[in-house]
Amino acid sequence: MKYELWMIGKTNEKYIVDGCNEYIKRISRFANLQVLVWTDVKVSPDMPAETVKLKEGESIIQKLGKDDYLVLLDEKGSQMNSRDFADYLEDFEWLGKKKAIFLIGGAFGFSKAVYERANDKLSLSKMTLSHQLIRLFFLEQFYRAMTIQNNHPYHND
Numbered sequence: 001m002k003y004e005l006w007m008i009g010k011t012n013e014k015y016i017v018d019g020c021n022e023y024i025k026r027i028s029r030f031a032n033l034q035v036l037v038w039t040d041v042k043v044s045p046d047m048p049a050e051t052v053k054l055k056e057g058e059s060i061i062q063k064l065g066k067d068d069y070l071v072l073l074d075e076k077g078s079q080m081n082s083r084d085f086a087d088y089l090e091d092f093e094w095l096g097k098k099k100a101i102f103l104i105g106g107a108f109g110f111s112k113a114v115y116e117r118a119n120d121k122l123s124l125s126k127m128t129l130s131h132q133l134i135r136l137f138f139l140e141q142f143y144r145a146m147t148i149q150n151n152h153p154y155h156n157d
Contacts, residue, residue: 001092002099003033005139006063008056008106009040011132023139030146035139038063040106049108057111060103069100070118072110073134077121082155085122086145102142104134 011017020035027033041047041055064070069092080088092100102122105114115121124137147154 004101005035007037007104010037016132016136019136020139023143026143030150053108053111056106057114069097071102072118072121073104074121075123077123079123082144086148089145104131
């Protein structure tokens with residue numbers, strides 16, 4: 001099973017970059033996760049948020065394969081605990097999915113077309129979180145799910 005984490009725009013926050021790199025390294029022991037950062041739309045002061053979402057959405061949809069399973073990390077998505085997330089990831093293999101893509105949108109979220117193309121939506125919190133912080137939170141939870149699946153002591157219940 002191949003997993004990808006797609007993110008719109010780079011982050012220059014050192015603590016986020018360092019944390020993400022640490023979890024990416026840890027995850028590599030358990031899973032094939034590729035992390036891809038796509039260029040965000042350059043925003044001018046007079047550009048409406050809808051235009052930004054539309055342009056980012058068009059770019060994302062062009063990059064998707066027809067069989068890619070797209071999961072949006074979105075505040076409107078379903079929530080689950082860490083054990084449920086570990087089971088959720090295992091289900092991809094049972095369902096015969098070859099690649100699951102988790103997508104973190106840009107600062108303004110997703111376009112309608114991206115919502116329509118998505119196979120699922122997950123929320124990491126009922127609170128609104130920065131699209132920068134979501135990177136670190138998701139990678140930690142992905143790592144935690146991998147340790148649960150592999151009976152590693154990282155996750156304590």
